[in-house]
Amino acid sequence: MAIIPGEEILLGQSFIKVKYGDNEEAIFNPWCSTYTLLEWIRKTCKCGHGITIDLIDLEGHVRNLSTGIEEYANDLLHGRETYILIRVERESESGPNRYISLLNNLEQSNPELMVKLNNLSRPTTRKKDRDRQKKNNHNHSSRSIKGHRQESPTKRPTSSERHNKHTK
Incomplete structure (x- = not known):
């Protein structure tokens, strides 16, 4: 088999x-479907079929x-790059994913990546929580209670309220 000049560079860059x-x-060739690549990774790295990797x-x-199993893996991965194998746990169909490193010493070898992985696993961010609280507070303040309208905290007192305040 003849090697075309420059072809050995392309071959080296594809893994x-x-x-x-x-x-x-472990070294893998991403010039295959993502399904095939994941199955080879699963077999080589001894991951059970019961987990999502x-x-x-x-x-x-x-x-x-795992979301595009019919796509070519080389469209999602870059040759000559290093990747960390992770396990994906789904809390529920619509809930966030939790990511767990399958490299045992990631917190020592790459603490910054471990922090990023943990941040990706957070169910919500603080900003989303604040926005949700603001929305809930707004909804509660505009509701009526037993047919009576709740008063705004910035409402000016009526004349009878002012009179009662002065007589006390």
């Missing part, structure tokens, strides 16, 4: 490195390989 377990590494790059971007 990815996956880190897992006790600082183990994915990859995260060193910048903290989850590659979401």
